[in-house]
Amino acid sequence: MRLKLAATAAIALTAMPMAAFADGEVNIYSYRQAYLLEPLLNAFEKETGIESNVVFAKQGLAERLDREGRNSPADVVMTVDISRIDELVERNLLQGITDNEILNKNIPENLRHPDGQWFALTTRGRLIYTSKDRVEEGAITTYEDLADSKWDNRICTRSGKHPYNIALISSMIAHHGEADTETWLAGVKDNLARKPQGGDRDQIKAIAAGVCDVAIGNSYYYGNMLQDENEREAAEAVRLVFPNADGRGTHINISSIALTKSAPNKDNAIKLMEFLSSAEAQRIYAEANAEYPANPNVKPVGMVAEWGEINPDSISLQEIADNRNAAVKLVDRVDFDGE
Structure with missing residues (x-):
């Protein structure tokens, strides 16, 4: 090769x-x-x-x-x-x-x-990471929970316009429609501990550093960090949550x-x-x-x-792709990446 x-x-x-x-x-x-x-x-x-x-x-x-x-x-x-x-x-x-x-x-x-x-x-699952020290197990179980005001100033994520988050937002549109998804996304923005930044690994590190208590990220980043001696300690500070596992399934x-x-x-x-x-x-x-x-x-x-x-959401990935442009517009509309 x-x-x-x-x-x-x-x-x-x-x-x-x-x-x-x-x-x-x-x-x-x-x-x-x-x-x-x-x-x-x-x-x-x-x-x-x-x-x-x-x-x-x-x-x-x-x-x-x-x-x-x-x-x-x-x-x-x-x-x-x-x-x-x-x-x-x-x-x-x-x-x-x-x-x-x-x-x-x-x-x-x-x-x-x-x-x-x-x-x-x-x-790969788009999972929720939570602090083992500051978030009780079972305190958050769905993507919808991310908009709950109990998480005010406690959530970290990368840019809303990153393809991984656009796909998640697209899946929310598929399940809830654009109007309800816009309300949800605005609620998630209100709960952010900082302006969206970095990659998925950086969200895990932010939880370990006490910047936030909850984050969104792909499952394999957590796995890769556990195998990296320089990042293992940060990964061990979080637990994985498979959102909506008891319902429609994890995105x-x-x-x-x-x-x-x-x-x-x-x-x-x-x-x-x-x-x-x-x-x-x-x-x-x-x-x-x-x-x-x-x-x-x-x-x-x-x-x-x-x-x-993992109980994966069985929705067609093509349907998620078809909602991509609508998802990008929602990110702009709620100014998700703004201060």
Whole structure:
């Protein structure tokens, strides 16, 4: 496997052309970090003999695909959020796979595009973190509770416009409608202990430092911090809450894969997609980043299994994607990221 690591800026991506490859290869544009993909792609090459070439970037892949058009060497795109994959759909950069028995069997209907334009590979819960010292267990159990005035000046979160929070707000719109979700979001803003900032790990650190008592974050950040000797102490200061576990289920987001519209190695690309949905690959992928397998026949392992069963919200991720623009407008309307 050859990892071609691109710079994060779109202009830098333009400056790094990708060479033409032989028929025995598959070319990947990825928002997922290279170290997470390496064991998967090594296993894929061992099983099929197909080599993988990866361009990794934090942003700009949609723009690159758009620029390259039909001459793009990319066969598949791997993303880390429903918003990013939906952007590729909206820009007509993908092609659907509708009649693939393996993919349709391995990936549940709510975790794939209705026309097969993307397929989830792993899921992660958008959880609530609470202080073990200052919040009693069971004191908060739902996303709706975040707007309760009892949490005034006690909540931390990253920007409301970050894709992870946009997806959560989109799910609230799906369940409650725009008007009620706006009221809820305004209530959450009123309860913030500080202006939204940082990433999900920073919210855990803020709880440990006493800045706030409650925060919102993805499950795998907590898992990764527990494995980092420099961040373990902060992670151990919080407990995980799986919101709405006794009701509609916890909101989940996805990492996903999609076939590009150009796909010069289409057959190899589909073989890769099938492999990544298999039980073997699902175990490797989920364990590498403390995530949940998208394939329901593969159970979580290690620390993720120790957290207990997750009851995921069964709403279609495409419905959440369809509410993205409305969610962004609500964040602006309540000035969620303002002082």
